[in-house]
Amino acid sequence: MFTPDYSHLTGLLQHLNDDELKELLNSEEKLKAIVSDLKQVHDIEAEREMLFAGNKSISEYNLSKKPIIEDYKRQLDETRNIAIELKDSLLEKKKKIVLKQTNTSSKN
Secondary structure (H helix, E strand, O other): OOOOOOHHHHHHHHOOOHHHHHHHHHOHHHHHHHHHOOHHHHHHHHHHHHHHHHHHHHHHHHHHHHHHHHHHHHHHHHHHHHHHHHHHHHHHHHHHHHHHHHHHHHHO
16 A cells, blocks of 8 residues: 655645745646656656556566467367267267167067
8 A cells, every 4th residue: 555755745745835835825737837747656657657667567468378269169069069960979879779679668
């Protein structure tokens, strides 16, 4: 978790006289300029950029794997269809065997 360090900011503000502090208080642009120059802000922005770069790299890697995954998915679907056909064929053959056994035993 981020813990703010106000020492740099207080050091900057301690050197200002009353008129400069009032001017700073009334000028949002000057206040934003001081805040944006803080080391903490620069560190956060640098970390943000590193996180974005890392995220982009991971996203590109994941997207590069998409064709392989799609091919595996297609192969899995084909294998599943073959398994279903084999199961149906096996059940049909089992019915025929049971029917022949029933017919043979009823003739005896």
